[in-house]
Amino acid sequence: MKRNGATLKPRSGYVAALDIGTTKICCLIAKPHVDRGPYGGGGPKVVGIGTHQAHGIRNGAIVDMDAAEHAIRAAVERAEQMVGDNIERVVINVSGGKPKSKLVSCEVSIGGHGITEHDMRRLLDPSVLLKDKPEDREIVHKLPVGFSVDGNRGVRDPIGMYGEMLGVNVHVVTAQTAPLRNLNAVVERCHLHVDAMVVSPFASALSCLVDDEKKMGAACIDIGGGTTGIALFFDGELVHTDVIPVGGNHITNDIARGLSTPFGHAERMKNLYGTCLPSASDDAEVIQVPLVGEDDETGTVQVPRSMLVGIIRPRVEEIIDLARERLDKAGFGQLAGRVVLTGGTSQLTGISEMASQAFSHHVRLASPRPIEGLAEAVAGPAFAAASGLLQYAVAAAEVPIEAEMNMTQPPNGLLGRIGHWLRENF
Ligand SMILES: Nc1ncnc2c1ncn2[C@@H]1O[C@H](COP(=O)(O)OP(=O)(O)OP(=O)(O)O)[C@@H](O)[C@H]1O
Numbered sequence: 001m002k003r004n005g006a007t008l009k010p011r012s013g014y015v016a017a018l019d020i021g022t023t024k025i026c027c028l029i030a031k032p033h034v035d036r037g038p039y040g041g042g043g044p045k046v047v048g049i050g051t052h053q054a055h056g057i058r059n060g061a062i063v064d065m066d067a068a069e070h071a072i073r074a075a076v077e078r079a080e081q082m083v084g085d086n087i088e089r090v091v092i093n094v095s096g097g098k099p100k101s102k103l104v105s106c107e108v109s110i111g112g113h114g115i116t117e118h119d120m121r122r123l124l125d126p127s128v129l130l131k132d133k134p135e136d137r138e139i140v141h142k143l144p145v146g147f148s149v150d151g152n153r154g155v156r157d158p159i160g161m162y163g164e165m166l167g168v169n170v171h172v173v174t175a176q177t178a179p180l181r182n183l184n185a186v187v188e189r190c191h192l193h194v195d196a197m198v199v200s201p202f203a204s205a206l207s208c209l210v211d212d213e214k215k216m217g218a219a220c221i222d223i224g225g226g227t228t229g230i231a232l233f234f235d236g237e238l239v240h241t242d243v244i245p246v247g248g249n250h251i252t253n254d255i256a257r258g259l260s261t262p263f264g265h266a267e268r269m270k271n272l273y274g275t276c277l278p279s280a281s282d283d284a285e286v287i288q289v290p291l292v293g294e295d296d297e298t299g300t301v302q303v304p305r306s307m308l309v310g311i312i313r314p315r316v317e318e319i320i321d322l323a324r325e326r327l328d329k330a331g332f333g334q335l336a337g338r339v340v341l342t343g344g345t346s347q348l349t350g351i352s353e354m355a356s357q358a359f360s361h362h363v364r365l366a367s368p369r370p371i372e373g374l375a376e377a378v379a380g381p382a383f384a385a386a387s388g389l390l391q392y393a394v395a396a397a398e399v400p401i402e403a404e405m406n407m408t409q410p411p412n413g414l415l416g417r418i419g420h421w422l423r424e425n426f
């Protein structure tokens, strides 16, 4: 099944998620609601899975359109072959373009009458939200995170309430326009329409955090190949996101450079013997390391495991410290919430212990919540974002979402509770 414009036909029965990562592309296609009989529920079922090694992507941003297009096409085609049909719309992730979060407060006078939809529209006036937006940035998300009436916070659904002043905090996530356009363009070159863009750590948090963690306050940290994404939830809402351009590939590069070994071997060593926890036996344990440019037996050296740990540990420390600093700036310290680690690099031995020390908190290692039909091979922490994107797509399919990328809305949380009109009007 070759992808080209002519073979595409409208499909409404499926939803699709496309995780464009630095190391791998993952496309998941699902039937959003499978009827499992009177007691079986109606959740989604994954019917198509396609993964492919990523090319043309660096630290989450497209750097080579052709290479990225090929990798995306390959992943999507694999998923489509499994379904036996083509998809034409996808929900994708955003890691590049330096995503930034900002909380914007808005207030309107309501003069004592019952709050109406008209008041809500005045309150959520896009021109107010866009007032301070830099010209080189686009809005990826604008999520109302809490209403207040006459200064009383914690109002879930203000319509019908009486008061003098109605207020809201809106979490606005922006990213640089050019990287967003490149992302959109490369997906469109694969003859796919971008239904929504979701900032990557938000997607990972959707699949990894449990409801109680979101309510109590929790940070989901996705340490991938070229990025580390942070999503902070409080009182059930996403209140902060950040993407740091450093990840597991930097550890691999450090090993390759430090031991003069090919990148492929450095990657294998990291995954097989890598740990960030030193142990007493590390000096005695010896690893054979082939040298770069030499391919016979004589071109290998023996290095103690302690040397490998000595290379890995400082980089992991740096990644965790950066994440902690960014979270502290966002007020995570005061929340005393939980830390949940996911992403491919969360599989590195000892990383949760290091993170626990840095955050002075227990750290939970998380894989995405299981979805029916999701094969084991794509159920691990590296697939947190893909799985979360699919959940977003499934929830968004319940109410048709605005196709324009700057009108994306969250499927869960506040919007779900305050009714359809907000989804349609804000
Ligand atoms: N067992 C393991 N131990 C240590 N690191 C691992 C292990 N398995 C995978 N990794 C690392 O995980 C990283 C890939 O993670 P992931 O698939 O989450 O990244 P990505 O989504 O492609 O990239 P990004 O989200 O940063 O754009 C690679 O650096 C890889 O070396």
Ligand SMILES: [Mg+2]
Residues within 6 Å of the ligand: 021, 022, 200, 224, 225, 343, 385
């Ligand atoms: Mg990723």
